Amino acid sequence: MALAISIxxxxxxxxxxxxxxxxxQPSKRPAPPAETDDVAAPRAAAQLPAASAPxxxxxxxxxxxxxxxxxxxxxxxxxxxxxLFGAVGAAPKPAxxxxxxxxxxxxxxxxxxxxxxxxxxxxxxxxxxxxxxVSMLEGKxxxxxxxxxxxxxxxxxxxxxxxxxxxxGVENPSTQSNWNVTLGGRFEYSPRLIGPLHLLLxxxxxxxxxxxxxRLRGETVWKTPLLSANLGAGAELRFP
Numbered sequence: 001m002a003l004a005i006s007i008x009x010x011x012x013x014x015x016x017x018x019x020x021x022x023x024x025q026p027s028k029r030p031a032p033p034a035e036t037d038d039v040a041a042p043r044a045a046a047q048l049p050a051a052s053a054p055x056x057x058x059x060x061x062x063x064x065x066x067x068x069x070x071x072x073x074x075x076x077x078x079x080x081x082x083x084l085f086g087a088v089g090a091a092p093k094p095a096x097x098x099x100x101x102x103x104x105x106x107x108x109x110x111x112x113x114x115x116x117x118x119x120x121x122x123x124x125x126x127x128x129x130x131x132x133x134v135s136m137l138e139g140k141x142x143x144x145x146x147x148x149x150x151x152x153x154x155x156x157x158x159x160x161x162x163x164x165x166x167x168x169g170v171e172n173p174s175t176q177s178n179w180n181v182t183l184g185g186r187f188e189y190s191p192r193l194i195g196p197l198h199l200l201l202x203x204x205x206x207x208x209x210x211x212x213x214x215r216l217r218g219e220t221v222w223k224t225p226l227l228s229a230n231l232g233a234g235a236e237l238r239f240p
Contacts, residue, residue, distance in 0.1 A: 020238075079237060080237050083100075087235070090228040091136070093122065097118035108145060112141075116138040116140055117135075133168075139159065143155065146225070154187060178212050188200070196237055198235065
């Protein structure tokens with residue numbers, strides 16, 4: 001009975017067939033951790049060709065800019081000016097003349113040098129007859145503070161020249177020349193007209209440091225006043 005039960009449970013035992021060994025079970029090992037996006041992204045980018053990877057500028061740094069060619073710093077802006085003027089106090093009567101010379105300007109500082117000729121002006125006829133004629137040749141140096149936005153300038157003046165006097169209407173008239181040194185000030189207005197051409201208007205006030213007195217037949221004909229003034233109008237050509 002025991003034999004019958006064992007055959008019923010395992011038929012292969014009756015036929016002499018050895019039982020098959022059980023199939024090996026796979027060993028359970030922990031799965032490797034999944035790669036995060038932060039790690040996977042650089043690996044994916046590393047597989048791309050080097051030429052296709054964009055290069056972005058570092059944070060906080062501006063992209064490099066092309067250097068602009070700078071202007072030459074050794075250029076000195078120069079000009080040429082010419083004016084006609086009328087003067088009061090520099091001769092026995094109101095006189096006229098002209099001025100011409102170069103000018104230079106660096107930012108707010110301006111410097112001009114002028115050659116000045118004042119035409120002869122005669123004094124009034126004296127009771128005993130005769131008069132005096134006065135003319136002048138002078139060189140002027142004018143340093144200025146320029147205000148470019150308003151085209152105005154405030155200047156100092158230093159003049160050195162010769163005052164020439166001559167008697168008229170008398171026997172044996174004499175001619176003499178005297179040094180004439182002046183200090184003064186100037187206000188100037190020079191707006192642009194067109195291109196490099198500027199209008200030039202100025203008003204001068206001068207004080208003679210070498211006053212003279214002219215006498216004719218013992219009578220005083222004219223003496224240098226405390227102050228003299230003149231007004232000028234002209235043009236200035238500036239380069240560049």
